[in-house]
Amino acid sequence: MSEIGFPLIIVNFKAYPEVEGEGALSLARTCAAVAEASGVSIVACPPMVELGRVASSVKIPVMAQHVDYRTPGSATGWTTAEMVRRTGAVGTLVNHSEHRLNLDDIRAVISACKRADLKTCVCADSALTSGEVALFAPDMVAVEPPELIGGDVSVTNAKPEVVVEAVRTVHQVEPSIPVLCGAGIKNGHDVKRAIELGAKGVLLASGVVKAKDQRQALSDLIRFI
Numbered sequence: 001m002s003e004i005g006f007p008l009i010i011v012n013f014k015a016y017p018e019v020e021g022e023g024a025l026s027l028a029r030t031c032a033a034v035a036e037a038s039g040v041s042i043v044a045c046p047p048m049v050e051l052g053r054v055a056s057s058v059k060i061p062v063m064a065q066h067v068d069y070r071t072p073g074s075a076t077g078w079t080t081a082e083m084v085r086r087t088g089a090v091g092t093l094v095n096h097s098e099h100r101l102n103l104d105d106i107r108a109v110i111s112a113c114k115r116a117d118l119k120t121c122v123c124a125d126s127a128l129t130s131g132e133v134a135l136f137a138p139d140m141v142a143v144e145p146p147e148l149i150g151g152d153v154s155v156t157n158a159k160p161e162v163v164v165e166a167v168r169t170v171h172q173v174e175p176s177i178p179v180l181c182g183a184g185i186k187n188g189h190d191v192k193r194a195i196e197l198g199a200k201g202v203l204l205a206s207g208v209v210k211a212k213d214q215r216q217a218l219s220d221l222i223r224f225i
């Protein structure tokens with residue numbers, strides 16, 4: 001369970017009030033319990049301030065939501081890839097829709113992560129951008145149409161063609177890079193559809209973090225895997 005496997009569910013905790021303080025550890029433990037019981041690979045992405053505590057407390061892979069490209073040293077207020085690796089986290093999201101970077105910075109962050117042995121899941125807002133970021137050889141690409149993020153309509157229902165096209169553009173560059181999809185993913189049917197469309201998993205947030213019963217929401221998500 002400590003390795004990232006596929007199909008993969010990445011739960012981005014974002015900065016929701018539900019994951020402030022103890023909430024982050026509690027949700028990460030729920031992710032770990034569901035992963036353990038089901039054998040499905042689930043990654044937790046807690047807020048940066050809880051990263052170390054969460055990474056040292058659960059056996060599932062933990063990733064940061066963002067990391068900076070700076071090298072260790074005089075870099076006040078920046079978070080280096082080395083610092084993230086030292087927490088026990090195994091990777092990071094890069095270029096999330098709510099934390100956008102330009103292409104040069106995405107390339108620099110990926111290279112900083114390779115230096116520190118951190119896996120990268122680079123987010124992209126379209127199929128075209130997915131292909132562009134694939135050129136930097138990330139470990140995964142996650143396509144997420146921004147207008148569907150946080151909503152009730154899943155990308156797999158509203159824009160299935162974006163998922164199919166993102167898989168195609170990424171695999172034109174490098175067939176071994178797994179492509180995930182996200183935005184509005186809420187249940188097991190959405191995850192099943194994502195896999196049918198060629199994705200290797202999903203990146204989601206509100207469907208789990210804001211759920212009345214987080215464990216139930218996670219169990220539902222993985223029920224067809």
Ligand code: G3P
Nearest residue numbers: 012150183184204205206
């Ligand atoms: O990082 C996950 C994301 O941006 C999608 O959010 O709430 O639509 O699952 P959500």
